Amino acid sequence: MERVRRIPDRFRWFHETRRSAAVNHGIDPSLLGELLDLGLPHAGAGEDLLLDGIDCTNLSLCLRLRAPRRIALRGWGRALRSEAAGQARRHQLRIVPRCPYPGHPGGCGFRVLPDAVLDAAHETAGATAVLDGCDARVHLPADPSAGQSVPAELRPVLDTLSEVDYQILPRELERDLAFLRDSNLACCMLASTLLVQEAALRGIEARPSFGLTVVPPFAMPHAWVEFRVAGRWTAWDPHLLKALRAWGLCDADSWPDDRALSRFFLRLGARSGPVATHHGLHTDVSMTVV
Ligand SMILES: [Zn+2]
Numbered sequence: 001m002e003r004v005r006r007i008p009d010r011f012r013w014f015h016e017t018r019r020s021a022a023v024n025h026g027i028d029p030s031l032l033g034e035l036l037d038l039g040l041p042h043a044g045a046g047e048d049l050l051l052d053g054i055d056c057t058n059l060s061l062c063l064r065l066r067a068p069r070r071i072a073l074r075g076w077g078r079a080l081r082s083e084a085a086g087q088a089r090r091h092q093l094r095i096v097p098r099c100p101y102p103g104h105p106g107g108c109g110f111r112v113l114p115d116a117v118l119d120a121a122h123e124t125a126g127a128t129a130v131l132d133g134c135d136a137r138v139h140l141p142a143d144p145s146a147g148q149s150v151p152a153e154l155r156p157v158l159d160t161l162s163e164v165d166y167q168i169l170p171r172e173l174e175r176d177l178a179f180l181r182d183s184n185l186a187c188c189m190l191a192s193t194l195l196v197q198e199a200a201l202r203g204i205e206a207r208p209s210f211g212l213t214v215v216p217p218f219a220m221p222h223a224w225v226e227f228r229v230a231g232r233w234t235a236w237d238p239h240l241l242k243a244l245r246a247w248g249l250c251d252a253d254s255w256p257d258d259r260a261l262s263r264f265f266l267r268l269g270a271r272s273g274p275v276a277t278h279h280g281l282h283t284d285v286s287m288t289v290v
Pocket residue numbers: 099100101102104107108109278
């Protein structure tokens with residue numbers, strides 16, 4: 001709860017009801033009572049009580065509650081356990097956009113991955129994809145960095161996050177480095193913003209990256225940093241591994257911080273963009289990986 005309270009109240013949007021907190025986040029009535037006693041921010045009272053969705057998501061993950069997001073993340077545990085050999089894999093990624101106004105006149109004008117740059121196979125150690133409508137054939141190449149330690153010159157960059165906890169943050173804070181320094185909290189976007197800055201200060205070649213995690217059964221948006229090592233762009237992401245450990249999805253023995261994670265990421269570009277658009281505007285998607 002103390003970590004939740006490090007996010008200022010002005011960034012909260014109270015729209016989760018008691019029922020949606022239970023269904024979407026696994027926060028049952030008795031747990032909710034305990035959380036309210038501990039100071040969980042809320043609006044209203046009684047049956048009209050409302051909670052912030054990001055608070056609910058963070059609590060649900062930290063407390064390892066049974067909720068759809070956690071079930072989706074379980075694939076990470078399986079993927080990391082089966083990943084030791086670093087062999088090449090292929091996946092089918094299906095991106096299904098959701099119409100925000102069902103029943104509207106005319107077609108939906110969906111575009112999938114409108115800003116994606118998927119042709120960097122010659123220089124990336126991560127996944128590449130061939131897009132065909134809503135489907136992408138994803139190739140995860142064999143990992144030349146599997147089992148290798150992080151190059152010594154990158155350690156000081158990655159260590160700038162060693163005291164920082166992973167926390168999903170409101171959009172307004174996703175690039176706020178002053179907030180990171182005050183709170184010791186960072187989402188993937190804020191953590192990658194810090195790492196790019198720290199790499200630049202040390203003269204280390206690094207690039208911001210936005211894209212998808214390609215881990216069955218579901219893909220998810222993610223931001224990370226890639227470092228150019230031996231002519232290839234490679235992602236080390238100890239911040240994500242720290243979160244997966246905190247959520248009980250992997251352990252340091254089987255997946256240490258210094259293992260590269262490039263193979264789990266499909267890079268779409270340097271900056272975050274929509275996975276799909278509906279008449280040019282960002283729209284929600286579901287993304288399955290088989
Ligand atoms: Zn539509």
